[in-house]
Amino acid sequence: MxxxxxxxxxxxxxxxxxxxxxxxxxxxxxxxxxxxxxxxxxxxxxxxxxxxxxxxxxxxxxxxxxxxxxxxxxxxxxxxxxxxxxxxxxxxxxxxxxxxxxxxxxxxxxxxxxxxxxxxxxxxxxxxxxxxxxxxxxxxxxxPYKVNSIFMGNTFTERDDLVSFIWDCLPGEWPLSVEHDLTFFALEESGQYERFDEIHVQRTxxxxxxxxxxxxxxxxxxxxxxxxxxxxxxxxxxxxxxxxxxxxx
Structure with a gap:
């Protein structure tokens, strides 16, 4: 990826x-x-x-x-x-x-x-x-504990003047896998915030x-x-x- x-x-x-x-x-x-x-x-x-x-x-x-x-x-x-x-x-x-x-x-x-x-x-x-x-x-x-008990099904958020994000952790396709669905809002030089999205998949x-x-x-x-x-x-x-x-x- x-x-x-x-x-x-x-x-x-x-x-x-x-x-x-x-x-x-x-x-x-x-x-x-x-x-x-x-x-x-x-x-x-x-x-x-x-x-x-x-x-x-x-x-x-x-x-x-x-x-x-x-x-x-x-x-x-x-x-x-x-x-x-x-x-x-x-x-x-x-x-x-x-x-x-x-x-x-x-x-x-x-x-x-x-x-x-x-x-x-x-x-x-x-x-x-x-x-x-x-x-x-x-x-x-x-x-496996981190994937199953800390990531799985949880949402993490961070609000900051420069970069904010919403991070959803969803069940992955395989056992002990997680899909990190990330939405970012980053401050541009124009003073406007740009939104971009990333999906990261991990498996242990x-x-x-x-x-x-x-x-x-x-x-x-x-x-x-x-x-x-x-x-x-x-x-x-x-x-x-x-x-x-x-x-x-």
Missing amino acids: SYGKFAYVYDYLMSDVPYEEWMTFTLARLQEHQITPQKVLDLACGTGEMSCRFAKEGWSVTGVDLSEEMLMVAQEKSTKQKLSLSLYQQNMSELEGLGAYDLITIYCDSLNYITNEESIQSTFQRVYEHLDNEGLFIFDVHT FTSERYQEWLKAVGFEVKDIYYDFYHNEAFDQAERMFFVCQKRRT
Whole structure:
């Protein structure tokens, strides 16, 4: 899916997202596994929030996203911060030709936008092929609890002078899937508000299914974390993190 106009209000709407927690989590996992990455691949990089943070660590960072609009924002952001990012428009389930990396991430529940099981397995395979031996693959997804109990059937609203939205969460086509029906009102330079609509579909799976697919590709699942720092599942966890390592071949 492509974010369209949403790309240009994304950072404003996501200003409260705890990107620093993703960064802290990443650094902790790298330290645990005694990896100092030289090359990092940030899949579904969006507007480059994590890519820029990675680059500030002195790593060589490649960002990939399906949305041309998101990549344009990421390029503008990295230029303003005087950071060097290599940015490519690709579908991560068809990833090709980008070399090998010490660390590959798919953060901010971006994998949940892939609703087809075969495409998820293809993504894992492509990641495996782009990872150095003993390199780390880290990603996060929504828990089934979040989809069923926090999203499903609920409406969220935000009223602001610059951007307001109505966000309806509707049952998706598949089990553990949700359709996010979003209506935005964004203030234009003319002083008028422009309305635009987006539909985003997400799907998640149980931790057991993800582990099955990862192991089939050849990954060793080192750890699973819940809500960043809990290494044991609990009933109301909203996010699962998978820390995987490519076995030496």
